[in-house]
Structures are given as C-alpha cells and as structure tokens.
Amino acid sequence: MQLVLATSNKGKIREIAQLCDSFEVVAFNDLVDLGEIVEDGDTFAANAMIKARTVYDALNDPDAIVLSDDSGISVEALDNAPGIYSARYAGKGATDKDNLNKLVEALKAKGLTESPAFYTAAISIVCREGEYTVHGWMHGKVIDTPRGDGGFGYDPMFIPQGYDQTLGELDGEIKKRISHRSKALGLAKVVLATIRKARH
Ligand SMILES: O=c1nc[nH]c2c1ncn2[C@H]1C[C@H](O)[C@@H](COP(=O)(O)OP(=O)(O)OP(=O)(O)O)O1
Numbered sequence: 078m079q080l081v082l083a084t085s086n087k088g089k090i091r092e093i094a095q096l097c098d099s100f101e102v103v104a105f106n107d108l109v110d111l112g113e114i115v116e117d118g119d120t121f122a123a124n125a126m127i128k129a130r131t132v133y134d135a136l137n138d139p140d141a142i143v144l145s146d147d148s149g150i151s152v153e154a155l156d157n158a159p160g161i162y163s164a165r166y167a168g169k170g171a172t173d174k175d176n177l178n179k180l181v182e183a184l185k186a187k188g189l190t191e192s193p194a195f196y197t198a199a200i201s202i203v204c205r206e207g208e209y210t211v212h213g214w215m216h217g218k219v220i221d222t223p224r225g226d227g228g229f230g231y232d233p234m235f236i237p238q239g240y241d242q243t244l245g246e247l248d249g250e251i252k253k254r255i256s257h258r259s260k261a262l263g264l265a266k267v268v269l270a271t272i273r274k275a276r277h
C-alpha cells in the first residue's frame with residue numbers, strides 16, 4: 078500500500094521510510110509540485126493537518142493515504158522556544174546548521190551551557206476513511222557544544238534522557254527506538270493497519 082509523505086525534509090523521509098517499511102513510501106514532491114506549504118497553524122497538530130490536507134487535496138486521488146509530520150524542539154530555559162518555529166528559528170530559509178547555531182547562541186546569551194528540552198512530533202493522516210493526528214515526545218537536554226553529525230536538525234546538540242551522548246553521536250537505531258517521531262509513528266501505524274484492513 079502506498080503512503081504519500083507530505084514533507085520535504087529528507088531526514089524525516091529517511092526516518093519515516095525506515096519505520097514504515099511495510100508501505101511503499103513516496104514523497105509528495107515526486108507526485109505534485111506544490112512549492113512551500115504555508116504552515117500558519119498555531120500548534121504542531123494544526124500544521125501537520127494543514128500539510129496532510131493540502132497534499133491530499135492536490136493529489137485528487139480517492140485511494141491516496143497522506144501522512145505528514147510537524148515537529149520541533151522546545152527548550153525550557155527559552156520558555157519552550159523555538160517550538161513550532163523550529164524550522165525557521167534563524168529566519169526564513171534557514172539551514173539546520175543556522176538553526177542549531179542560533180540555539181547555541183541563545184543558550185550562551187543566557188549564560189547557560191545546557192537546558193532541559195524536548196522534541197514534539199505531531200503526525201497527521203488524511204485519507205477517504207478520515208483525518209487523524211497522533212503525537213510523540215522525546216525528553217532530554219540541549220548543550221552548547223554540538224557533537225557528532227548523525228541524525229538531522231538539532232540532533233548534534235540534543236542528549237536524550239538516559240543517555241550521555243547526543244543524537245548526533247548515538248547510533249541511528251537508538252533514535253529509531255526512542256524518538257518523538259518513532260513514538261508518534263507507533264500510534265500512526267495502528268491507524269494505518271485499520272485502513273489497510275478496511276480496504277481488503
Ligand atoms: O528528529 C529531529 N531531530 C532534529 N531536529 C528535528 C527533528 N524533528 C524536527 N526537528 C527540527 C528540524 C526543523 O527545524 C523542525 C521541523 O520543522 P517542520 O516544519 O516540522 O519540518 P520541515 O519544515 O523541516 O519540513 P516539512 O515541514 O516539509 O515536514 O524541527
């Protein structure tokens with residue numbers, strides 16, 4: 078069964094494809110040309126649903142199953158910023174490196190070397206059977222000295238609870254087990270199994 082991913086983020090596509098390996102996963106950009114989807118919701122869930130609905134409507138295919146992800150990092154010492162603005166923390170068109178460096182600077186500006194932090198993932202599914210949104214969280218801390226180049230986004234500065242290495246250093250198999258995205262996808266796969274059953 079095909080699963081259309083309503084994301085342009087290569088790190089997410091890689092992780093979702095690995096975690097949803099019983100589906101034929103395809104990125105929406107390979108099917109339709111929508112340009113940048115405007116994420117003007119005020120929560121992760123709202124933005125995830127915007128992305129999934131936009132792609133579902135553009136595909137105009139009653140059999141389509143679209144899955145989106147809106148996610149980000151919230152830092153306690155920064156009143157849970159950047160949150161839903163994680164992708165553009167360093168401004169429109171910011172790279173992962175720009176955003177990470179801005180977060181390091183924000184910690185230093187507070188005279189901090191670390192702070193508790195957590196990732197949120199909201200995953201939405203839109204198909205003819207209905208619209209669904211599930212969440213996953215991963216708690217830990219951010220540090221001001223990024224280490225490792227694994228993962229993507231803010232991973233080199235995030236140390237998950239129970240570990241002493243960053244997600245940039247840890248084996249990707251660990252992130253697959255504990256991340257906000259894998260937890261949310263664990264719930265999303267229950268929805269997908271129900272859809273698959275209803276269609277056969
Ligand atoms: O596991 C993660 N490890 C590190 N960083 C992460 C992770 N998960 C989300 N993030 C960061 C990256 C980006 O700065 C923002 C997502 O923003 P978000 O709008 O959901 O994604 P995006 O714009 O990169 O692609 P898209 O909207 O097409 O899904 O949070």
Ligand SMILES: [Mg+2]
Nearest residue numbers: 086116147164
């Ligand atoms: Mg985005």
